[in-house]
Amino acid sequence: MVTAVAYRLAAQRKQIDAALAPFLLSLETLREVKNKMRTELEYGLKRETQASATVKMLPTYVCGTPDGTEKGKFLALDLGGTNFRVLLVKIRSGRRRSVQMYNKIFAIPLEIMQGTGEELFDHIVQCIADFLEYMGIKGARLPLGFTFSFPCRQASIDKGTLVGWTKGFKATDCEGEDVVDMLREAIRRRNEFDLDIVAVVNDTVGTMMTCGYEDPNCEIGLIAGTGSNVCYMEDMKNIEIVEGNEGKMCINTEWGGFGDNGCIDNIRTKYDKEVDEGSLNPGKQRYEKMTSGMYLGEIVRQILIDLTKQGLLFRGQISESLRKRGIFETKFLSQIESDRLALLQVRRILQQLGLDSTCEDSIIVKEVCGAVSKRAAQLCGAGLAAIVEKKRENQGVEHLQITVGVDGTLYKLHPHFSRVLRETVKELAPQCDVTFMLSEDGSGKGAALITAVAKRLHNVGQK
Numbered sequence: 001m002v003t004a005v006a007y008r009l010a011a012q013r014k015q016i017d018a019a020l021a022p023f024l025l026s027l028e029t030l031r032e033v034k035n036k037m038r039t040e041l042e043y044g045l046k047r048e049t050q051a052s053a054t055v056k057m058l059p060t061y062v063c064g065t066p067d068g069t070e071k072g073k074f075l076a077l078d079l080g081g082t083n084f085r086v087l088l089v090k091i092r093s094g095r096r097r098s099v100q101m102y103n104k105i106f107a108i109p110l111e112i113m114q115g116t117g118e119e120l121f122d123h124i125v126q127c128i129a130d131f132l133e134y135m136g137i138k139g140a141r142l143p144l145g146f147t148f149s150f151p152c153r154q155a156s157i158d159k160g161t162l163v164g165w166t167k168g169f170k171a172t173d174c175e176g177e178d179v180v181d182m183l184r185e186a187i188r189r190r191n192e193f194d195l196d197i198v199a200v201v202n203d204t205v206g207t208m209m210t211c212g213y214e215d216p217n218c219e220i221g222l223i224a225g226t227g228s229n230v231c232y233m234e235d236m237k238n239i240e241i242v243e244g245n246e247g248k249m250c251i252n253t254e255w256g257g258f259g260d261n262g263c264i265d266n267i268r269t270k271y272d273k274e275v276d277e278g279s280l281n282p283g284k285q286r287y288e289k290m291t292s293g294m295y296l297g298e299i300v301r302q303i304l305i306d307l308t309k310q311g312l313l314f315r316g317q318i319s320e321s322l323r324k325r326g327i328f329e330t331k332f333l334s335q336i337e338s339d340r341l342a343l344l345q346v347r348r349i350l351q352q353l354g355l356d357s358t359c360e361d362s363i364i365v366k367e368v369c370g371a372v373s374k375r376a377a378q379l380c381g382a383g384l385a386a387i388v389e390k391k392r393e394n395q396g397v398e399h400l401q402i403t404v405g406v407d408g409t410l411y412k413l414h415p416h417f418s419r420v421l422r423e424t425v426k427e428l429a430p431q432c433d434v435t436f437m438l439s440e441d442g443s444g445k446g447a448a449l450i451t452a453v454a455k456r457l458h459n460v461g462q463k
């Protein structure tokens with residue numbers, strides 16, 4: 001009897017280990033990922049290869065970080081994550097140097113995210129109108145920075161053609177269009193107020209600029225939130241599609257698309273493929289789908305379904321709720337993986353999700369969450385190692401000291417993600433001394449700072 005039980009447990013263990021084995025990445029594999037990322041970064045920068053590159057390496061026309069002389073009142077919009085926000089940002093320079101912000105969060109209903117482009121932009125302008133009304137500043141024609149966190153091809157700081165939607169967005173008639181024009185037209189349609197749209201900004205760039213305001217060594221911006229993306233200051237001479245060889249320009253890598261040519265298919269699991277197939281943009285953003293908040297919970301759910309089918313979980317019963325896409329949110333990974341949490345509490349969380357678990361179930365679920373989030377942090381670290389190594393080589397130094405500005409709830413709230421990410425970068429880029437700096441609201445403050453810098457440079461140009 002005892003041996004029968006022991007035998008059954010050992011067999012179960014084997015099956016669980018087999019399911020999770022593809023999530024364990026050796027140092028060798030992570031190095032390979034770093035090298036492949038490096039190759040793709042180069043493709044994106046080169047004139048002959050950039051059109052077909054999966055890591056798009058989009059020039060942002062942001063050529064410098066703030067110098068502290070920026071000042072004034074700015075509006076900022078933040079679109080591209082979970083929430084849409086409108087902000088008023090007051091920047092002071094000199095001895096009273098400070099940034100004050102007022103903001104309002106607005107929901108973007110699913111039917112608008114996935115409706116027509118006109119509806120989306122009309123909704124945005126409606127929110128701006130509410131905010132201006134609320135702040136009592138409807139008459140002022142303020143300069144505006146538009147944080148729009150989707151891949152955009154830019155020809156200047158205030159023009160951005162949407163390459164394609166990512167994350168949860170899918171509004172029609174926007175891809176290939178200039179988002180600043182769409183915003184201007186929506187403002188004109190409403191005919192109630194006017195704004196001076198100065199800059200379209202990716203959230204990674206806003207994050208880098210916000211941290212750059214405090215630390216001039218910050219030349220990289222990382223987002224680990226709903227999506228996953230990085231920007232960094234690249235030498236102009238390496239950016240073949242932009243004229244000029246002097247100085248630097250910030251490149252929005254859009255690294256979420258890494259692997260879309262199949263180059264990391266060797267590490268994608270059947271669960272990753274299922275998540276991809278059930279997503280809004282199958283085949284696209286493969287790296288993002290392995291590393292970001294929008295998808296980690298969904299990967300866990302796919303594994304749980306598979307383990308249940310194998311009779312290893314939930315008494316072999318796939319409950320109604322486990323079938324629902326999206327029920328296993330990434331915040332549950334954070335809760336379940338918290339070291340302070342007793343197993344009983346894990347069971348309670350699962351219960352809330354409609355999953356009736358035994359004590360053994362909850363141990364297994366915790367293990368699954370750990371495997372998925374650890375792989376995400378390691379993959380993200382391997383990508384970042386490629387970036388810092390590139391910067392080190394650009395500068396031609398033996399050792400590089402650099403700061404990475406970071407934003408995103410996954411990085412901020414997951415109990416292990418940030419540590420594993422840091423450890424991986426250290427391991428894979430030992431010649432780089434990387435400081436991670438949390439950005440306080442990069443997409444709002446950063447957009448205002450970029451707008452302020454652009455305004456300052458524009459004014460200098462006019463004088």
Ligand code: ADP
Pocket residue numbers: 080081082083224225226227292293294295329330331332334335407408409410413414
């Ligand atoms: P965004 O990227 O949308 O601008 P955030 O950085 O706040 O905004 O990221 C939101 C994403 O973070 C959500 O999509 C969700 O997947 C994830 N998330 C929310 N709460 C947590 C949490 N407690 N732990 C880990 N991830 C979380």
Ligand code: MG
Pocket residue numbers: 081203225407408443
């Ligand atoms: Mg954000």
